[in-house]
Amino acid sequence: MSKLSNKKLCLLYLEKYAEKDLEAVAEMFAETIILRDWKIRVEGKQLAIAETQKNFTAAASITIEVLATYENEHTVAAELLITVNNTERLHVVDVITFDMKGKIVSIRAYLGRGDEQ
Secondary structure, three states: OOOOOHHHHHHHHHHHHHOOOHHHHHHHEEEEEEEEOOOOEEEOHHHHHHHHHHHHHHOOOEEEEEEEEEEOOOEEEEEEEEEEOOOEEEEEEEEEEEOOOOOEEEEEEEEOOOOOO
16 A cells, blocks of 8 residues: 555545544654644644533534645645634644654644635
């Protein structure tokens, strides 16, 4: 079986996140993952899983539209429109870094704004 590209791994992660599939998301995390966004920063797989579970519990639904991706050797940046509970729209850039085994070693999420007035 050929290894998926980091871009494909990123898109798979976003798909599983939108499905709120904690088991699949957790499997993609490296033991030493750092998860950081505009509210929190956690280190280690168990804390990252717990934080992800909090997000899943807080949201009845999550929709992720990938607007653009940018990739280099170990990192993918994904410009996203995330809709939570069909009402809250978040413009986010996720910067996801992978190790040589294809595991996610860091996710840095940046909150922005859309082009709407």
